[in-house]
Amino acid sequence: MSKQKFYKIVTYGCQMNVHESEKIAGVLSELGYVPCGELSEADIIVFNTCCIRENAENHAFGNIGMLKKLKAENRELIIAVGGCLPQQVGKADNLHEKFPYVDIIFGTHNLHKLKDYVLLKQKQKKAVIEIDSDEGLVCEGDNPVRTSYPNAWVNITYGCNNFCSYCIVPFVRGRERSRHSENIINEVKRLLAEGYKEITLLGQNVNSYGNGSDNVTFPQLLEKIANLDGKFRLRFMTSHPKDFSEELARVIAANEKICHCVHLPVQSGSDAVLKAMNRKYTAQDYLTKISYLKKHVPDCAVTTDLIVGFPGETEEDFEATLNLVKEVNYSSAFTFVYSKREGTVAAKMPDQIPEEVSKERIMRLIDLVNSLTREHTKNYVGKTVEILCEDYDKKKGMYLGRDCYGRMGYFKSETNAIGEFVNIKISKANGVSLIGERV
Numbered sequence: 001m002s003k004q005k006f007y008k009i010v011t012y013g014c015q016m017n018v019h020e021s022e023k024i025a026g027v028l029s030e031l032g033y034v035p036c037g038e039l040s041e042a043d044i045i046v047f048n049t050c051c052i053r054e055n056a057e058n059h060a061f062g063n064i065g066m067l068k069k070l071k072a073e074n075r076e077l078i079i080a081v082g083g084c085l086p087q088q089v090g091k092a093d094n095l096h097e098k099f100p101y102v103d104i105i106f107g108t109h110n111l112h113k114l115k116d117y118v119l120l121k122q123k124q125k126k127a128v129i130e131i132d133s134d135e136g137l138v139c140e141g142d143n144p145v146r147t148s149y150p151n152a153w154v155n156i157t158y159g160c161n162n163f164c165s166y167c168i169v170p171f172v173r174g175r176e177r178s179r180h181s182e183n184i185i186n187e188v189k190r191l192l193a194e195g196y197k198e199i200t201l202l203g204q205n206v207n208s209y210g211n212g213s214d215n216v217t218f219p220q221l222l223e224k225i226a227n228l229d230g231k232f233r234l235r236f237m238t239s240h241p242k243d244f245s246e247e248l249a250r251v252i253a254a255n256e257k258i259c260h261c262v263h264l265p266v267q268s269g270s271d272a273v274l275k276a277m278n279r280k281y282t283a284q285d286y287l288t289k290i291s292y293l294k295k296h297v298p299d300c301a302v303t304t305d306l307i308v309g310f311p312g313e314t315e316e317d318f319e320a321t322l323n324l325v326k327e328v329n330y331s332s333a334f335t336f337v338y339s340k341r342e343g344t345v346a347a348k349m350p351d352q353i354p355e356e357v358s359k360e361r362i363m364r365l366i367d368l369v370n371s372l373t374r375e376h377t378k379n380y381v382g383k384t385v386e387i388l389c390e391d392y393d394k395k396k397g398m399y400l401g402r403d404c405y406g407r408m409g410y411f412k413s414e415t416n417a418i419g420e421f422v423n424i425k426i427s428k429a430n431g432v433s434l435i436g437e438r439v
């Protein structure tokens with residue numbers, strides 16, 4: 001009998017979800033499924049969804065909707081929908097009503113039971129729907145099918161306790177819990193032994209790692225990992241500014257394996273908006289954290305997330321954001337229009353900002369961020385940087401990878417360079433990316 005096939009997991013949302021899709025692929029492999037690249041060949045298709053903003057949700061809904069025909073042609077096909085979207089109150093039922101042909105609906109806390117759900121679904125006609133609110137879950141013993149070589153994602157925390165007033169994550173991911181440091185370190189050791197060259201530690205708020213369950217703090221954990229043998233890079237995301245300490249800046253400076261790039265989402269430059277967002281820092285507090293980095297790691301690239309059009313945001317508030325962006329001089333930034341999420345505190349706030357105002361603001365913000373990014377990129381021309389080669393771009397006919405500041409560089413190579421550290425001399429800056437020659 002030919003092997004059952006799974007279509008590459010359809011993933012939306014953050015790196016956490018990207019890694020969880022690798023875990024889902026691992027569960028399916030344990031069941032004997034092998035990957036395939038064509039929807040029409042698949043015996044199972046899994047959607048790993050996101051609900052951080054309305055458009056992430058709509059995107060998933062649209063793509064699930066498109067499978068109706070395929071399912072009608074192939075009754076044996078299993079369609080499963082997991083991740084953050086069905087984890088919202090009432091959404092699993094909503095999905096089931098809207099797409100009765102979806103066979104399995106599971107939440108972020110149920111990922112490890114997907115095996116049981118698939119076996120159950122093969123036996124029964126009716127859909128399998130299970131959404132746990134088991135917040136104590138800390139996953140160990142996963143067997144992900146990793147797809148991001150030479151990088152490997154490693155969870156250090158799950159969930160979030162911060163309840164930023166706009167954010168759905170604490171509702172769909174549960175309370176923050178940390179993995180034991182020994183388990184993390186053993187996983188990293190295994191990955192390094194397997195040849196991975198970059199480790200990215202994942203958590204919604206990595207800085208609060210430990211959180212009572214382990215005596216090891218985040219800076220200590222970083223240091224322990226950075227002290228492991230071998231040439232590799234260490235990255236982490238995401239840092240919450242309220243928990244970003246000077247000690248962390250010192251640890252970054254003192255350990256050459258830790259990359260000189262920090263993603264520190266500020267969201268807004270206005271104290272009134274930050275307060276309403278429940279971010280627990282002022283613009284000045286944030287700038288103080290940046291000063292720790294500038295003092296200890298002067299060449300550190302800083303990136304951020306920004307939200308425009310938060311309820312009540314005035315033109316002055318928005319200008320405070322523009323000013324802060326200029327002052328920090330980010331090397332790049334993700335910019336978002338505020339999206340109302342049912343169940344969050346901000347959804348009930350008065351003064352929701354009209355779409356055209358938010359759109360106009362985000363265009364101004366994007367222009368500013370792009371001009372800063374271009375300036376940073378221009379400064380690279382003539383310099384030699386070390387790239388960790390990640391991939392080959394067939395269209396460009398070039399290999400690509402990132403330097404330790406997170407900047408993408410392209411180069412030509414006669415031999416397969418994926419997984420190698422390569423020095424390239426930058427001859428051209430092209431928007432956000434760099435082009436150079438191997439030296």
Ligand code: SAH
Nearest residue numbers: 166167204238265305306336337338339341
């Ligand atoms: N835990 C991380 C990332 C959370 S989600 C952190 O706190 O930084 C990634 C980004 O999505 C957030 O930083 C925020 O900028 C954005 N975001 C979250 N909820 C949003 C919403 N309701 N509308 C628009 N953007 C949102």
Ligand code: SF4
Nearest residue numbers: 160162163164167169
């Ligand atoms: Fe959401 Fe805030 Fe938690 Fe980040 S820290 S996941 S923005 S609640």
Ligand code: F3S
Nearest residue numbers: 013014050051052084
């Ligand atoms: Fe990530 Fe989206 Fe969930 S950003 S945590 S996949 S809501």
